[in-house]
Amino acid sequence: MNTNTVIKFHEVGEPEVLQYEQEAIKRPKNGEIRIKVEAIGVGFGECLYRRGWYIQETVLGGSLGNNAVGIVDAIGPDVTNVNVGQKISLIPSFQMNEFTVYSEYAIVPAFSAAPYFDSLSIEENASIWMQVSTAYGALIHYGNIDHSDTVLIHPSSGGVGIAAIQTAKKVGARVIATTRNPDKVNSLLDYGADHVIVTSTESISDGVNRITKDIGVSLVFNAMTGNVLNELVEVTKPGGRVIQYGGIGGEDTPLPFASVIGKGITIQGYTLYELTYEPSNLEKVISFVKEGVESGIYTANVGRVFDFSDMVNVHKYLEAGDMAGSVVVRVG
Structure with missing residues (x-):
């Protein structure tokens, strides 16, 4: 040929x-x-x-x-x-x-x-390689999460989201997954999520506050665009981190400046390539x-x-x- x-x-x-x-x-x-x-x-x-x-x-x-x-x-x-x-x-x-x-x-x-x-x-x-490598870079290389952390993965039912669930569980963290489809709840639990928020019936803020008893999460792994940062920063602990790795939706994503400053939240843009371009x-x-x-x-x-x-x-x-x-x- x-x-x-x-x-x-x-x-x-x-x-x-x-x-x-x-x-x-x-x-x-x-x-x-x-x-x-x-x-x-x-x-x-x-x-x-x-x-x-x-x-x-x-x-x-x-x-x-x-x-x-x-x-x-x-x-x-x-x-x-x-x-x-x-x-x-x-x-x-x-x-x-x-x-x-x-x-x-x-x-x-x-x-x-x-x-x-x-x-x-x-x-x-x-x-496996793109998905797990992406999750590893955000959660482990930069996020440095461990068993003491609660992580919110939004959304969770795609390949990277599932890999992120498994990566977080590998180091013992508690995982809150999201999906808009209630039919996906059981599969996300099977992959290791501790809790699942169905965003078509409950807001992220209500779900996280219910699950964490208003404490919030230490890290958010997010692929969505639009006005979502307002809600994600709201449920992030003071001093916590939101890692933005995707562009689903293709919309402008305003920064909730007052909340970010007031809570000392780190908003980090991230791509897999900044990790994998380095041989070490x-x-x-x-x-x-x-x-x-x-x-x-x-x-x-x-x-x-x-x-x-x-x-x-x-x-x-x-x-x-x-x-x-x-x-x-x-x-x-």
Whole structure:
């Protein structure tokens, strides 16, 4: 096979701007590897990038993704950490405007190679690295939470939210999860949440105050935009922290200045990349994830599996905002 099917886009906009194209299979350069992609983990950030709203500059004529599972079928010069024929996962540690992962064959930096877990399925491997790494960076690397903390995860039913529940429980913290769908309560409890607030029937502030007896939480892990910070700061303890990692909703998010100052709250913007761009951090993330998988802390959280030919509908599903677990695309 001499051609490679890739998904690119030449204008920002709705999911329909994604196009399937054929190009010659390329050789990896110095420090790069080529993988035959078996599955791609996709996330909402890719929708933002496609619309030109992401933290990374959108490059037209480019592709998407940085989270996949595949078999190494070629290595460039000076690559020593993987071998041809080895099955690997990718840990998101490069910008989407640098490499093409929505493809049958992907060339990526060799340092992005992460272990493939034989105890997990291909889809589960594709769902774990981005999600757990994101949660680890916020809750452990920056948040430094432990058994004395109560953490609010908003929302909780997507792949990163579930990984955040499991990460917080790994270090013994108490977890308050949120969902707008009452049908998801039992699954969130099964993943380890101690309490679940159904935001379609109870406000976050009422729920947190009820659960904590008006004490509040020490850390909020939030992906929503809009006026949500008012309520999240209200339920955060004095001296606590709100970590904003996502942009679901795509709205302006006003800062409740008086409450933040009055309570000494830290509002921290966060992305996975500030963690994974640093090689010494990558070693810590990989060690943490391996320990969690091998001990059974991180269990399967794959929600929907799509075919590679259906990527437009994958993006529509992500933008509908009613995920239950991670979204994975099978290739080939």
